[in-house]
Amino acid sequence: MYKNLAVAEGRVEDLNKFRPAFRTALYKARVNVIGRYLSGLLMVKEMPDSTIRLLFSSEMGLKFFDFEFGKHGLFKVHYVIREMNREPVIRTLRKDFELVMIRPGNEDRLTVKSDSAGLYYIFPNDKGYYTYLTTRDGSKLRSMHRASKKRVIAEALMYQQIPGQPDSISIRHTTFTMDIRLNKIKNEK
Amino acid sequence: MRKLFILLPSLALYLLSSAQHPGFTLVNDHTEFQKAISETAAKTNTITSDFAQEKNLSMLSEKIKSKGKFWFKKENRIRMEYLSPFQYIMVINKDRVTIRDGQKTNSMSVSSNRLFQQVNKIIIDCVQGSALNNTDFKTRVFGNSNNYLIEMKPISKSLKNLFESIVITLDKKDNSVSSINMIEKSGDNTFIRFTGKQMNTNIADEVFIIH
Numbered sequence: 001m002y003k004n005l006a007v008a009e010g011r012v013e014d015l016n017k018f019r020p021a022f023r024t025a026l027y028k029a030r031v032n033v034i035g036r037y038l039s040g041l042l043m044v045k046e047m048p049d050s051t052i053r054l055l056f057s058s059e060m061g062l063k064f065f066d067f068e069f070g071k072h073g074l075f076k077v078h079y080v081i082r083e084m085n086r087e088p089v090i091r092t093l094r095k096d097f098e099l100v101m102i103r104p105g106n107e108d109r110l111t112v113k114s115d116s117a118g119l120y121y122i123f124p125n126d127k128g129y130y131t132y133l134t135t136r137d138g139s140k141l142r143s144m145h146r147a148s149k150k151r152v153i154a155e156a157l158m159y160q161q162i163p164g165q166p167d168s169i170s171i172r173h174t175t176f177t178m179d180i181r182l183n184k185i186k187n188e189k
Numbered sequence: 190m191r192k193l194f195i196l197l198p199s200l201a202l203y204l205l206s207s208a209q210h211p212g213f214t215l216v217n218d219h220t221e222f223q224k225a226i227s228e229t230a231a232k233t234n235t236i237t238s239d240f241a242q243e244k245n246l247s248m249l250s251e252k253i254k255s256k257g258k259f260w261f262k263k264e265n266r267i268r269m270e271y272l273s274p275f276q277y278i279m280v281i282n283k284d285r286v287t288i289r290d291g292q293k294t295n296s297m298s299v300s301s302n303r304l305f306q307q308v309n310k311i312i313i314d315c316v317q318g319s320a321l322n323n324t325d326f327k328t329r330v331f332g333n334s335n336n337y338l339i340e341m342k343p344i345s346k347s348l349k350n351l352f353e354s355i356v357i358t359l360d361k362k363d364n365s366v367s368s369i370n371m372i373e374k375s376g377d378n379t380f381i382r383f384t385g386k387q388m389n390t391n392i393a394d395e396v397f398i399i400h
Binding site: 061 | 246251253274277293
């Protein structure tokens with residue numbers, strides 16, 4: 001997939017400044033999938049044990065899913081509504097969120113490459129790669145990819161005014177019609 | 190001694206009921222309650238109110254708070270408009286549900302989906318006070334000096350997957366709905382409180398149409 005790129009210098013730690021440090025964040029979520037539209041609220045919370053919980057519910061409170069992401073690729077489904085309780089659906093959501101949380105796993109197998117546009121931080125996984133594209137000086141995160149061995153499967157963009165606190169996140173799939181858009185909202189305390 | 194054995198189960202049931210809804214006692218005879226609700230429903234043509242919603246995520250120790258406005262008009266027309274911290278509108282107009290989220294509007298027939306029908310009926314029953322007649326639930330009524338409390342426990346598997354129970358409180362002053370609490374098995378719940386209620390004001394039909 002990235003064979004034609006030149007090898008470059010880089011470390012996993014270079015991505016630390018982009019990694020979302022959620023603590024607690026609430027997003028308005030909009031999902032278009034195969035002609036269907038779903039909206040709701042996504043609560044993201046870092047728990048005391050450093051696991052991250054993602055809870056997606058409708059605006060009226062109906063829960064769609066509650067996922068837990070731990071270190072070293074640990075993943076747990078606390079709840080998923082019957083209509084979404086399908087392995088391909090859960091797997092897609094899991095991988096999409098692992099991508100944007102910048103928890104790619106296999107950090108010891110990182111390869112860094114470059115082209116004229118910037119740097120590619122490439123983490124292999126069982127069926128492809130999680131790749132993070134930065135500017136040449138490493139100061140900005142251009143985009144994030146989930147890729148198979150041959151092509152990009154999903155592309156994610158993240159906008160953060162304050163590093164580590166994403167204001168908006170978008171994920172667009174290329175092999176089927178699905179896109180997810182998250183916009184941060186202020187949760188009244 | 191025999192009297193004690195007869196009394197004990199009743200006492201246990203009374204204590205259990207009270208424990209589930211502190212400050213309320215079980216109403217065994219629904220006649221007076223049903224009469225009050227029916228009379229109110231007959232003379233209530235419209236309701237407008239503000240609402241405040243709180244979704245409690247017990248495991249995360251977090252609450253998601255939102256606010257909006259609510260309209261009801263006979264028969265079976267409801268508009269729930271969320272104003273903060275996001276904009277979202279849900280309109281039930283007889284047998285159609287229309288949702289506007291930002292720029293996007295989706296409309297569907299209530300009858301297109303059995304679960305959707307059931308949830309729609311719950312909303313209408315909650316507002317119209319006809320919850321006792323909903324055969325998808327096992328219902329109990331509790332009361333105190335100021336309020337009625339209707340506890341609805343789902344019977345069907347599909348609804349059981351969504352709710353452990355739904356608890357509606359009615360203000361005895363006018364038998365209007367004060368709050369709805371949708372409780373999930375996980376311990377999470379969604380609590381909606383209605384305030385500033387106005388009955389039988391004029392509401393244009395256009396309020397229940399999203400173009």
